[in-house]
Amino acid sequence: MTPPETPPGTPTGDQAYPAWAEPAPHATHQVTNQVPPLVRDVAADPALLEALRREGAAWAEDGLRELGIRAGSAQTQELARLANENSPVLRTHDTSGNRIDEVEFHPAWHELMATAVRHGLHAAPWLDDSPGAHVARAAGFYVWTQAEAGHGCPVSMTHAAVPALRHEPALADVFQPLLGSRRYDPGLRPPGGKAGLLAGMAMTEKQGGSDVRANTTQAVPAAEGYLLTGHKWFCSAPMSDLFLVLAQAPEGLTCFLLPRVLPDGTRNSMRLQRLKDKLGNRSNASAEVEYDAAFAWRVGEPGRGVATIIEMVNATRLDCVLGSAAAIRQACVTAAYYAGERRAFGARLADQPLMMSVLADLALEAEAATTLAMRLAAAADRAARGDAGEASLLRLALPAAKFWVCKRTPMVTAEALECLGGNGYVEESGMPRLYRESPLNSIWEGSGNVTALDVLRALARSPGSAEVLLAEIDLAAGGDRRLDEAAAGLRRELKEAADLDQHAGQQAARRLAGLLAVTLQAALLVRHAPAGVAGAFCASRIAAGQPAGPALPFGSLPPGLDTQAALERATVGIAG
Ligand SMILES: Cc1cc2nc3c(=O)[nH]c(=O)nc-3n(C[C@H](O)[C@H](O)[C@H](O)COP(=O)(O)OP(=O)(O)OC[C@H]3O[C@@H](n4cnc5c(N)ncnc54)[C@H](O)[C@@H]3O)c2cc1C
Numbered sequence: 001m002t003p004p005e006t007p008p009g010t011p012t013g014d015q016a017y018p019a020w021a022e023p024a025p026h027a028t029h030q031v032t033n034q035v036p037p038l039v040r041d042v043a044a045d046p047a048l049l050e051a052l053r054r055e056g057a058a059w060a061e062d063g064l065r066e067l068g069i070r071a072g073s074a075q076t077q078e079l080a081r082l083a084n085e086n087s088p089v090l091r092t093h094d095t096s097g098n099r100i101d102e103v104e105f106h107p108a109w110h111e112l113m114a115t116a117v118r119h120g121l122h123a124a125p126w127l128d129d130s131p132g133a134h135v136a137r138a139a140g141f142y143v144w145t146q147a148e149a150g151h152g153c154p155v156s157m158t159h160a161a162v163p164a165l166r167h168e169p170a171l172a173d174v175f176q177p178l179l180g181s182r183r184y185d186p187g188l189r190p191p192g193g194k195a196g197l198l199a200g201m202a203m204t205e206k207q208g209g210s211d212v213r214a215n216t217t218q219a220v221p222a223a224e225g226y227l228l229t230g231h232k233w234f235c236s237a238p239m240s241d242l243f244l245v246l247a248q249a250p251e252g253l254t255c256f257l258l259p260r261v262l263p264d265g266t267r268n269s270m271r272l273q274r275l276k277d278k279l280g281n282r283s284n285a286s287a288e289v290e291y292d293a294a295f296a297w298r299v300g301e302p303g304r305g306v307a308t309i310i311e312m313v314n315a316t317r318l319d320c321v322l323g324s325a326a327a328i329r330q331a332c333v334t335a336a337y338y339a340g341e342r343r344a345f346g347a348r349l350a351d352q353p354l355m356m357s358v359l360a361d362l363a364l365e366a367e368a369a370t371t372l373a374m375r376l377a378a379a380a381d382r383a384a385r386g387d388a389g390e391a392s393l394l395r396l397a398l399p400a401a402k403f404w405v406c407k408r409t410p411m412v413t414a415e416a417l418e419c420l421g422g423n424g425y426v427e428e429s430g431m432p433r434l435y436r437e438s439p440l441n442s443i444w445e446g447s448g449n450v451t452a453l454d455v456l457r458a459l460a461r462s463p464g465s466a467e468v469l470l471a472e473i474d475l476a477a478g479g480d481r482r483l484d485e486a487a488a489g490l491r492r493e494l495k496e497a498a499d500l501d502q503h504a505g506q507q508a509a510r511r512l513a514g515l516l517a518v519t520l521q522a523a524l525l526v527r528h529a530p531a532g533v534a535g536a537f538c539a540s541r542i543a544a545g546q547p548a549g550p551a552l553p554f555g556s557l558p559p560g561l562d563t564q565a566a567l568e569r570a571t572v573g574i575a576g
Contacts, residue, residue: 052374060136197241268294332365332412362412376394406441
């Protein structure tokens, strides 16, 4: 093409524009059948709200609805985009070459964090004696993580640090009020002088994360504490104020509390080596760290580090279930909304029989995941108040649910993404971010196999937990024949599993964990969900000889199911 003699926009003679730049007399096309971005009230979630009321936290509903509107707003979606597109940056040194070991976050990250802390989604419920405080916090976490999942990591770890910290009452007295404070106060300053604190966790080393007993970081007793020397291969949220760390003390593996800044204002010698370049979770920083005689206080008995930090691990495992249930719900709602607005072959996608089957199947998964997650949150709430039966239920149901719900999430997000066709593969839809995040909850706090093996450990060491879980399932007895048969089958499998040798037992662990989780989900739905939801779940997930089980892709539901209720509940507040 010959270049124009005058630059574009230059008036020539009495012409406003050169002839070649005249606007075309017609539009090339009109945009039709594209779906506007979804703005929604995230807390308009029937399974969530019903669980909130049922489990003793109806008092939190107004605050939850406020958070739900904020979570689904266009402004918050923009914050989430900015926080993920502007990943944290490691600043190892200042301009003079001094080490500073700081991570810089985009302002959007700080705004998301401030909202989470203001709503008490971190350690606030530990300061609240109201029954249901942990249920309310769980519901809030579930809602707000749908705004942006990455910053849920420090929020969750701060919540989870408290029960481990309570093994050392003197430290808990000082730091618990600050970990539960609703003031977000970022920046590296002595923890005692801040308005609010965040906590992280450092267990994983290069040679192994699952097998933490192989940790090599050494802890040497020193004045008023210990000096830690070694490394950690994954340490998320490295700008946190405090870290629970495992290290080898003279008595064996021990739990420590390591401050980033020492009480006298100097930096502790915790060096950030580099940040991980991660598949997803890109708003959050995960660092490799080195301790060079870093100061730490001991938490709990020397040599009992795993027993101490396991309290933190269990609380974060619950958040993995909540976070995955939230991702499943978010994926399902996004797909249902899109299908309700988009047309193909002369009809809405949502009215095409095969798409209805896919959406209904996703909706069933969301109902089951949310209902189970909230039941576990209620068990955690009551266990924290001394209910031994609920603690026993949690001991077995939590690893089973962590294994199962987290494993289902990548499958759900992939299927939901495809409901948006090519648009689902494009960043603007939000689905790629959800998809990249989806395997993470299964990896951390005990990867799939490790969590399934923990189910076996619970059965072996806390035999009462199986009875409590079966009793919970029995509360739904008589409600659905398929459930009764599945419960009887589960009893048989549990007995048979006890007779297996170690090799065969371990090979069966995933199957058993999945069976426990799905049967409990079915029982909870039979008791609490609309009949159509519970019936379709039982028919497709636990009925004997039913091929449409979890091994088949979503949308393979058996014929003749009443899926109306499931579909309606997936589109509450968003149906066009
Ligand atoms: C984004 C991100 C952030 C993280 N943040 C933190 C953090 O803040 N703090 C922290 O301490 N860690 C963190 N981690 C580490 C995480 O907890 C570990 O990656 C995880 O525990 C697994 O440990 P590993 O990577 O060493 O895998 P390995 O322990 O090597 O395990 C590899 C695989 O083998 C399986 N496996 C292990 N043992 C057995 C067995 N006996 N039988 C069968 N299979 C087995 C596991 O399930 C896994 O699939 C983070 C990880 C990621 C990805």
